[in-house]
Amino acid sequence: MDVTVVIPARYASTRYPGKPLAELTLPDGTRKSLIRLTWEAAMQVPGTARVLVATDDDRIADAARGFGAEVAMTAEGCRNGTERCADALARAGLETDLVVNLQGDAPLTPPWFLTALIEAMAADPAAQVATPVLRCDPVTYGHFTEDRRAGRVGGTTAVFDTAGRALYFSKEVIPWIAPGALPDPIPVFHHVGVYAYRPAALRAYTGWPEGTLERLEGLEQLRFVENGAAVACVEVEARGRVFWELNNPEDIPRIEAALKEQ
Known part of the structure; x- marks a missing residue:
């Protein structure tokens, strides 16, 4: 089965603008963005043919390409992650058997x-x-x-x-x-x-x-x-x-602590 993982990511979050680019401190002291950590988590899933970051924002797209991710640009009007996944698939012209939506704020x-x-x-x-x-x-x-x-x-x-x-x-x-x-x-x-x-x-x-x-x-x-x-x-x-999602800036210490436990 051909499987494509899509990571929908938007910059204009109401509760936390710019959330995908928020940086977290790893146990070794290095720092990585939320979108990079989520992409790395997706890359660990066995049997996937490809992993796409789907976004309508150039800042997220540039950051994703910078760490080696494949990017699909989507329309600004996507109202949720499912719509963004659908738009990414259509715009990329991909043929696949299955699309997996891994939220861009869920690296755990x-x-x-x-x-x-x-x-x-x-x-x-x-x-x-x-x-x-x-x-x-x-x-x-x-x-x-x-x-x-x-x-x-x-x-x-x-x-x-x-x-x-x-x-x-x-x-x-x-x-x-x-x-x-x-x-x-x-x-x-x-x-x-x-x-x-x-x-x-x-x-x-x-x-x-x-x-x-x-x-x-x-x-x-x-x-x-x-x-x-x-x-x-x-x-x-x-x-x-533990698999907290990052919804607010206050969640960053929680996720950093969970990464340290892992």
């Missing part, structure tokens, strides 16, 4: 998460999209519910049917569990924002209007669900790894 994503998606798509020809989910342990579940009680949006949760096909994704903690003793295992799954798509699914995505649920939740993957596309939720294990 374990490579086996991506491998699991690739294997799941190879095993299930009917699946149009695949995305990883992690079963919550009591500590993670406690963090999620505490955030909601405090009016904060924590992680995204996913619910799926017995075949592993997504029913819904939400920034609420679903399914709801009555107060008291937690079930074992806990039936709440944390969604990890990595995706594998068949090219036809990407092309269809850009032809669909933004859905009501997608807009309300602010979750791009709900456009697939709202239009009846089969989204496979692939259960993965963290294996002791």
